[in-house]
Amino acid sequence: MGEFVGTALLVLIGDSVVANNCLARTKGNNAGWLAMCAGWGLAVFVGVYCVAAASGAHLNPAVTIGLWWAGVFEVSQVMSYIIAQMLGAFVGALLMWLVYLPHWDKTLDGPTKLGVFCNAPAIRAPLSNFLTEMIATGILIFGILSLKDAQLNMDDGSVVKMSLGAVGVLPVALLVFAIGLCLGGSTGYAINPARDLSPRIAHAFLPIPNKGSSDWGYAWIPVFGPLAGGLIAAWIFNVLNASDTAANIVASVAAAG
Numbered sequence: 001m002g003e004f005v006g007t008a009l010l011v012l013i014g015d016s017v018v019a020n021n022c023l024a025r026t027k028g029n030n031a032g033w034l035a036m037c038a039g040w041g042l043a044v045f046v047g048v049y050c051v052a053a054a055s056g057a058h059l060n061p062a063v064t065i066g067l068w069w070a071g072v073f074e075v076s077q078v079m080s081y082i083i084a085q086m087l088g089a090f091v092g093a094l095l096m097w098l099v100y101l102p103h104w105d106k107t108l109d110g111p112t113k114l115g116v117f118c119n120a121p122a123i124r125a126p127l128s129n130f131l132t133e134m135i136a137t138g139i140l141i142f143g144i145l146s147l148k149d150a151q152l153n154m155d156d157g158s159v160v161k162m163s164l165g166a167v168g169v170l171p172v173a174l175l176v177f178a179i180g181l182c183l184g185g186s187t188g189y190a191i192n193p194a195r196d197l198s199p200r201i202a203h204a205f206l207p208i209p210n211k212g213s214s215d216w217g218y219a220w221i222p223v224f225g226p227l228a229g230g231l232i233a234a235w236i237f238n239v240l241n242a243s244d245t246a247a248n249i250v251a252s253v254a255a256a257g
Helices: 002-022 033-055 061-069 075-099 110-117 126-146 165-183 193-205 221-240 242-256
Strands: 151-153 159-161
Touching (some): 002 193, 033 165, 061 075, 061 126, 061 193, 110 193, 193 221
Antiparallel strands (some): 151 159
16 A cells, blocks of 8 residues: 555656646646656655655555565565555556646647657667666666665673654655666666656546557667666676675674574
C-alpha cells in the first residue's frame, strides 16, 4: 500500500507539472524545462517522505531491483513492490488527467498530450536513447545506495543514529532535479519504468480528444534502459564496497565463534 500511494503521488505531481507547462490555457503554460525538473524533484520529495515509514519508498521498479541486486532488499518482496508501483503510477496518471480535464480539448497537438503522460526522445535514436536512460538511472540508483544515515560520534566512541525526518529525503529529490537539468534533455529522463509505462497505458485507454498514438515502438526504452542502469549501478556499488562487506562478514563470523 505504501508503494501504491507513494508512486501515485509521484506521478500525479510529476505529470501535473508537465501538464501545467504543456497544455493549452493553463496558468503555467510554457513555464519551461527548469520548472518541470523542479516539479519532478519535488514530486519525488513528497512521494518519498509520505510513505518512507510504510514501505521504504522505492516508488520505482529500477530502485527495487537495484536494491535487491545490491543485497539490501528481499527478493520475496520484489514482485509485490513492482505491481504496487505500476498500479499506483496508473492511478496517479488518471488523477492528473482529471485535474486538467478541460485542457485536453483545448490542446491541439497529439504528441504534446502524450508527452504529458510519458516520455519521448528529442531525437529518436534508439541506442542513444537507451544508453541515456541507463546512465541517468544508474546515477540515481548509485546515489540512493550511497546515502548514509545521519549519526553522532560520541566522546566515548559510541555512535548514535539520528533521524532527519523529511529533510533526509532531500538528497534524493535534489539528485532527481540534477539528473533532469543535466541529462534529461535527450529523452525526458524517465528513469523509472512505472513512471513511463503505466501513464502510457492510461493514455491509451483514456478518452482524450485527438490524442494520437501512444508510441508503443518507443515504450521499451524507458522500461529496459532504467532496469539495466539500476543493475549496473548496484554491481558497481557492491564492487566499491566489497572490502566493507567482507569486513562485516569476518566480524560476524568472529562474534559467532
